[in-house]
Amino acid sequence: MALSHSDRSALVQRLRAAGCVYAEDEADLLIAAADSAAALTELIDRRVAGRPLEHLLGWAEFCGLRVAVDPGVFVPRGRTALLVAAAAAVAGPAPAVLDLCCGSGAAALVLHGRLAPRWLAAADLDPAAVACARRNLTPLGVPVYQGDLFVPVPGEWRGRLDLVVANAPYVPSEAVALLPAEARLHEAPLALDGGVDGLAVLRRVAAGAAEWLAPGGHLAVEVSAGQAAALCAVLAEAGLVPTVVHDDDLDATAVTARRPGRTLPR
Known part of the structure; x- marks a missing residue:
């Protein structure tokens, strides 16, 4: 879904305030994953509450591949x-x-x-x-x-x-x-x-x-x-x-x- 520049900026600021180091990248990923404003709000709320980004997206990037990751499952680390x-x-x-x-x-x-x-x-x-x-x-x-x-x-x-x-x-x-x-x-x-x-x-x-x-x-x-x-x-x-x-x-x-x-x- 698409967001206005001001709405995206507000989303980034909220993620950054919650401690998300790569807030801009995360914002783009969460926006792309949401099919409605309500879905995006839910994703953001869960991320701010501490849910791993990969569990919210349903995948993690690893060695150039997109790997499915379910809630509760160990998220592959870059190292x-x-x-x-x-x-x-x-x-x-x-x-x-x-x-x-x-x-x-x-x-x-x-x-x-x-x-x-x-x-x-x-x-x-x-x-x-x-x-x-x-x-x-x-x-x-x-x-x-x-x-x-x-x-x-x-x-x-x-x-x-x-x-x-x-x-x-x-x-x-x-x-x-x-x-x-x-x-x-x-x-x-x-x-x-x-x-x-x-x-x-x-x-x-x-x-x-x-x-x-x-x-x-x-x-x-x-x-x-x-x-x-x-x-x-x-x-x-x-x-x-x-x-x-x-x-x-x-x-x-x-x-x-x-x-x-x-x-x-x-």
């Missing part, structure tokens, strides 16, 4: 572009790929286009995330399993995966309360809380990856810069060989870890 890039860099040709803790399925969606994998699947414990990921991935023929980490994955892929990507929760439990309200109040706690030191889920991912990766295969995960050394020790203890990647512009840290051994013929 996770580093995780996807790091994963793609170590994947090899036509890999078998598993996206764990997939949330909306954003990482799998991007990797589907970048890697042309011979097999690609995603999994998450949260039923809402699984439903959302299926909206994004089922049209591509990518299965999404519901369950705890590797548990729901078909056993035939044990020891045969070339790449496991996991944007697992890594926020220490006591720090969850310090997260922005948009995340803390409107995203599933299990997508945020990584336990006492933030590495509880990643320890289990590392242990599972050592079993599910093929020789020469890689695990790729996201973590904070301050946790990278501790995570590398966890990965090494699991028998994997870690490498840390950092991007100052994204303020992002990813770790890839290789299972030793020669890549098996397919």
Whole structure:
């Protein structure tokens, strides 16, 4: 719908007063999403009240793609572009790929286009995330399993995966309360809380990856810069060989870890 210059300016000012850093961009997106003045008013009221913009729009931009995001589902962060890039860099040709803790399925969606994998699947414990990921991935023929980490994955892929990507929760439990309200109040706690030191889920991912990766295969995960050394020790203890990647512009840290051994013929 169209707004007058003065009405748009007032909308921008209201968003800015509510703490929206990119108020002008958000105003344009919300105006485009509304099909009536009443609908726009409702969207603005909910945004000012703290609802994530992506939940209001029903999508998030990630690595140049529009990813469907349902209310309550973890919103893909821009910094996770580093995780996807790091994963793609170590994947090899036509890999078998598993996206764990997939949330909306954003990482799998991007990797589907970048890697042309011979097999690609995603999994998450949260039923809402699984439903959302299926909206994004089922049209591509990518299965999404519901369950705890590797548990729901078909056993035939044990020891045969070339790449496991996991944007697992890594926020220490006591720090969850310090997260922005948009995340803390409107995203599933299990997508945020990584336990006492933030590495509880990643320890289990590392242990599972050592079993599910093929020789020469890689695990790729996201973590904070301050946790990278501790995570590398966890990965090494699991028998994997870690490498840390950092991007100052994204303020992002990813770790890839290789299972030793020669890549098996397919």
